[in-house]
Amino acid sequence: MKIVSQNGGQNNANTSQDRTYYFEAFPSNQLETGLWLESERLMHPVINEDGVKTQNEVVKEEKRLRIDNQPYGNLIASVFNKLFTKHPYHWPIIGSMADLDNTKLPDFLAFNKKYYAPNNAVLVVAGDIDPVKTKKLVEAYFGPIPKGPAIERVNIKEDPITQQIVDTAYDANIQVPAIVAAYRTIGMKERDAIVLDMASQILSGGASSRMYKKW
Secondary structure, three states, X not given: OEEEEEEOOOOOEEEOOOOEEEEEEOOHHHHHHHHHHHHHHHHOOOOOHHHHHHHXXXXXXXXXXXXXXXXXXXXXXXHHHHHOOOOHHHOOOOOOHHHHHHOOHHHHHHHHHHHOOHHHEEEEEEOOOOHHHHHHHHHHHHOOOOOOOOOOOOOOOOOOOOOOOOOXXXXXXXXXXXOOOOOOOOOOOOXXXXXXXXXXXXXXXXXXXXXXXXX
């Protein structure tokens, strides 16, 4: 059985380009325990100076490990910087060291209050469960949590790319140059986004992909 709660915002978490998934996997007879844990995360988060300082250093180390000191680690950020001029994707999701140094406790508290609320989250429960019982437990544990203030959904539209963009990025961590071809596709809400993602996996997703084996 797996319980997944999703919002815009880590602890058993998987962060994608625009959202974070918190997940718990339990035996089916521990459904209530899992729902209690996730509701507590939403209702009573502990955000204090010690926690912020610790997690700040964790993110910095992750940035050094996965990006700054990784061969081609900054490649995707360079590509996004050219593909997007208006959208926040123009900047790396993990941010910069200056961002991490300048963010203070009140910023985290305000962000949590605004975005980590039931009206900006999705709860998914999957597995060997009784739907009727599960709905009652969800209502019992999540029902009392008040929704947050209304969130303005900003729809940022990029201008079409009408000509080829050619750029060169330098990386001190590599000895062998790489050539990258990239392009923007439609938004994730469109059906064709799923089709394109599936095609991408078939063509280049891992060692069993068509292009990998051809190469």
